[in-house]
Amino acid sequence: MFKTIADMHAIREAKKADLMIRLDEKATPTAEGGRMHVLVCAGTGCTSSNSAKIIEHLNDMVHEKGLENEIKIIKTGCFGLCAEGPIMMIYPDHVMYTRVDIEDVDEIFKSHIVGGQVVTRLLAGTDEKHKAHNAMGSMEFFSKQHRIALRNCGAINPECIDEYIAKDGYLALEKALTEMTPAGVIDLVKASGIRGRGGAGFPTGLKWSFAAPQVADQKYVACNADEGDPGAFMDRSILEGDPHSIIEAMAIAGYAIGANQGYVYVRAEYPIAVQRLGLAIEQAKKYGLLGKNILGTGFDFDLEMRLGAGAFVCGEETALMTSVEGHRGEPRPRPPFPAVKGLFGKPTVLNNVETLANIPVIMLKGADWFNSMGTEKSKGTKVFAVGGKINNVGLVEIPMGTTLREIIYDIGGGIPGGKAFKAAQTGGPSGGCIPASHLDTPIDYDSLVAIGSMMGSGGLIVMDEDNCMVDIAKFFLEFTVDESCGKCPPCRIGTKRMLEMLEKICEGKAGPNAIEDLEDLAKAIQASSLCALGQTSPNPVLSTLRYFRDEYVAHVVEKRCPAGVCKNLLTFSILPEKCVGCSACSRKCPVNAISGELKKPFVIDPNKCIKCGVCMDTCKFDAIIKK
Amino acid sequence: MAMDCASCAETQEKLAKLHEIIETHKDVRGSLIPVLHEAQELYGYLPLEVQLEIANGLNIPLAEVYGVVSFYTRFSINPKGKYQVNVCLGTACYVKGAGKILDKFKEKLGLDVGECTEDRKFSLDACRCIGACGLAPVVTINEDVYGRLLPDQIDAIIDKYKEL
Numbered sequence: 001m002f003k004t005i006a007d008m009h010a011i012r013e014a015k016k017a018d019l020m021i022r023l024d025e026k027a028t029p030t031a032e033g034g035r036m037h038v039l040v041c042a043g044t045g046c047t048s049s050n051s052a053k054i055i056e057h058l059n060d061m062v063h064e065k066g067l068e069n070e071i072k073i074i075k076t077g078c079f080g081l082c083a084e085g086p087i088m089m090i091y092p093d094h095v096m097y098t099r100v101d102i103e104d105v106d107e108i109f110k111s112h113i114v115g116g117q118v119v120t121r122l123l124a125g126t127d128e129k130h131k132a133h134n135a136m137g138s139m140e141f142f143s144k145q146h147r148i149a150l151r152n153c154g155a156i157n158p159e160c161i162d163e164y165i166a167k168d169g170y171l172a173l174e175k176a177l178t179e180m181t182p183a184g185v186i187d188l189v190k191a192s193g194i195r196g197r198g199g200a201g202f203p204t205g206l207k208w209s210f211a212a213p214q215v216a217d218q219k220y221v222a223c224n225a226d227e228g229d230p231g232a233f234m235d236r237s238i239l240e241g242d243p244h245s246i247i248e249a250m251a252i253a254g255y256a257i258g259a260n261q262g263y264v265y266v267r268a269e270y271p272i273a274v275q276r277l278g279l280a281i282e283q284a285k286k287y288g289l290l291g292k293n294i295l296g297t298g299f300d301f302d303l304e305m306r307l308g309a310g311a312f313v314c315g316e317e318t319a320l321m322t323s324v325e326g327h328r329g330e331p332r333p334r335p336p337f338p339a340v341k342g343l344f345g346k347p348t349v350l351n352n353v354e355t356l357a358n359i360p361v362i363m364l365k366g367a368d369w370f371n372s373m374g375t376e377k378s379k380g381t382k383v384f385a386v387g388g389k390i391n392n393v394g395l396v397e398i399p400m401g402t403t404l405r406e407i408i409y410d411i412g413g414g415i416p417g418g419k420a421f422k423a424a425q426t427g428g429p430s431g432g433c434i435p436a437s438h439l440d441t442p443i444d445y446d447s448l449v450a451i452g453s454m455m456g457s458g459g460l461i462v463m464d465e466d467n468c469m470v471d472i473a474k475f476f477l478e479f480t481v482d483e484s485c486g487k488c489p490p491c492r493i494g495t496k497r498m499l500e501m502l503e504k505i506c507e508g509k510a511g512p513n514a515i516e517d518l519e520d521l522a523k524a525i526q527a528s529s530l531c532a533l534g535q536t537s538p539n540p541v542l543s544t545l546r547y548f549r550d551e552y553v554a555h556v557v558e559k560r561c562p563a564g565v566c567k568n569l570l571t572f573s574i575l576p577e578k579c580v581g582c583s584a585c586s587r588k589c590p591v592n593a594i595s596g597e598l599k600k601p602f603v604i605d606p607n608k609c610i611k612c613g614v615c616m617d618t619c620k621f622d623a624i625i626k627k
Numbered sequence: 628m629a630m631d632c633a634s635c636a637e638t639q640e641k642l643a644k645l646h647e648i649i650e651t652h653k654d655v656r657g658s659l660i661p662v663l664h665e666a667q668e669l670y671g672y673l674p675l676e677v678q679l680e681i682a683n684g685l686n687i688p689l690a691e692v693y694g695v696v697s698f699y700t701r702f703s704i705n706p707k708g709k710y711q712v713n714v715c716l717g718t719a720c721y722v723k724g725a726g727k728i729l730d731k732f733k734e735k736l737g738l739d740v741g742e743c744t745e746d747r748k749f750s751l752d753a754c755r756c757i758g759a760c761g762l763a764p765v766v767t768i769n770e771d772v773y774g775r776l777l778p779d780q781i782d783a784i785i786d787k788y789k790e791l
Contacts, residue, residue, distance in 0.1 A: 082761025230717035233758035309699030326657035387719030
């Protein structure tokens with residue numbers, strides 16, 4: 001089963017021909033590849049909306065009609081358009097169907113797959129004009145993107161190593177092993193200017209160059225796939241959609257620094273990613289792309305997967321390594337840095353999934369190609385998981401330097417329900433909120449820090465006028481308090497005290513100095529915590545204080561929540577001019593706080609009201625208001 | 628506790644499997660967490676007896692095993708319900724009203740987060756982002772995923788499982 005370089009070239013050429021119809025409508029189908037490829041997303045988003053059943057049903061129908069040789073049903077990774085799932089893409093026609101229901105499958109099969117007639121009703125897009133346009137495969141959602149890390153997600157079957165090889169997979173590894181010295185690989189990565197995509201943005205080539213000269217009997221390459229930042233799911237999508245790219249990149253990193261063992265630390269909450277990565281490792285071992293004497297070059301590299309167990313702090317590099325060693329995932333002080341003393345006390349390079357996914361492409365296309373994209377200090381592209389109050393929730397990969405406005409309005413399709421944009425949160429619990437006044441800031445590592453947020457792993461949550469910024473800050477503090485490992489007091493005790501202060505503010509019980517006290521404590525925690533989790537935990541508070549101080553003041557001084565979120569500060573009342581006296585609300589009220597005579601305006605007793613909001617949801621005449 | 632019942636064949640069988648798990652991982656460095664994952668898969672949770680078995684098998688102090696179990700949220704020392712309700716409280720779900728969804732489940736099931744009903748039918752947990760942000764707010768019940776949820780859909784969902 002072990003493949004030589006010549007074997008790999010033969011597989012690549014043969015499979016490339018099979019896949020040609022996905023690239024070129026006029027390509028001649030091969031006997032092996034079939035005349036039509038039906039790609040169905042099998043990422044977590046689409047699997048959650050039942051895509052597995054769709055794939056099964058399609059396969060059944062293909063078997064029934066005996067079309068196995070002509071029609072290939074292929075499960076893929078994430079297309080990125082998660083809110084519109086399940087997604088189906090048909091080649092060579094380049095037709096994308098969205099929100100495909102299991103009931104729609106028969107129609108697609110009969111009319112399109114067998115009959116060649118596109119099912120217009122299911123095309124991506126909302127109106128007829130868009131639909132016609134999207135049939136050509138040029139949706140704005142995709143046309144503004146530049147997919148490098150996500151290049152194979154939604155394009156190949158992640159469970160088929162040959163498809164990855166056809167997309168020039170493992171060619172970068174071959175190039176490194178046969179044409180380059182380890183120092184040459186590091187120089188190339190350095191020259192590309194790529195910085196770590198996990199959050200801190202440390203230059204990847206520099207990190208490798210620290211570990212390379214270390215003399216040790218054993219070195220390690222580790223991959224951080226413990227994507228703990230809530231709302232970020234790019235690493236999961238890469239593992240689900242293109243797991244071989246991570247294996248290849250880790251082997252290249254191993255060659256560059258002189259390590260022959262790698263560990264991938266994956267969240268156990270990502271079962272599909274765990275399964276696909278496991279399968280990919282097995283396949284790579286069978287082909288001899290992992291193990292001893294890879295491609296006959298004498299280079300050895302092996303890979304093991306370790307599952308996380310639900311601790312956000314394990315995304316911090318020293319905590320992650322402690323966890324791989326089998327202990328409580330507590331961080332340790334640096335120096336010594338992992339490049340000197342890391343996993344099991346040996347020199348270790350730890351890279352994030354998205355960073356690694358870029359490496360094979362950089363190796364093949366060169367440093368100049370990569371650093372021609374992006375801004376002065378942030379090269380290449382970045383994947384964002386755009387979520388929250390936005391129309392096109394999903395994954396987008398854009399060149400560094402794209403503005404927030406382009407992401408939210410051009411690619412993301414704007415805010416639903418005609419509501420006003422309020423803020424975008426980046427960097428998760430370590431990041432901050434960016435207000436509307438900074439919508440035109442070109443996004444890169446440094447510009448985000450300058451406006452009080454950070455890149456983080458690329459979660460981007462959009463909030464509209466209905467979100468209370470004090471409540472959001474409280475939400476993130478609850479998260480940090482939960483996830484603080486407890487090792488250092490500023491984080492363990494300080495974040496808890498901050499949360500209590502925020503709770504008082506939201507309940508309207510805060511004293512006049514509350515905001516200043518909160519700020520002081522935040523700065524103390526920032527300055528004195530042991531690891532990045534603690535040091536950055538006050539960021540959500542500080543950034544909302546910076547841009548939405550008036551909301552804090554409204555809570556503290558006026559005892560009022562302008563967005564109408566903080567329950568204790570709300571009063572529900574009935575507008576007499578709108579109330580028709582139907583009694584629907586009073587019948588639904590769980591505490592009998594609403595009374596009145598039929599066909600006359602009802603009233604709410606504020607002393608009885610528990611502010612549950614049921615009346616407001618019940619009223620058909622918009623007669624109930626909260627303020 | 629289940630493991631006191633020495634005559635029970637099922638208990639013996641599980642114990643044998645646990646020893647097998649310990650045996651396969653024993654000589655691998657950093658094996659405690661992989662062993663705990665598999666043990667929890669086997670028992671559904673990690674009662675003290677199981678932790679003790681693991682401590683003895685891997686030759687490490689029970690305190691260390693307990694320290695690791697209590698550190699990671701995925702490991703549970705309490706039994707879970709037959710139907711495990713997990714409300715996603717990731718940021719994307721939160722800004723789309725996951726807090727209200729959680730309140731509704733708490734009220735309907737009479738449970739706080741981390742608790743299990745007396746009949747062990749339902750347990751309620753909150754989790755941090757399952758990555759299905761496109762479907763926010765999301766709740767999972769065992770393997771089933773419920774997306775784009777509204778508070779008034781919850782009664783019907785719970786009733787469906789009550790009848791199962």
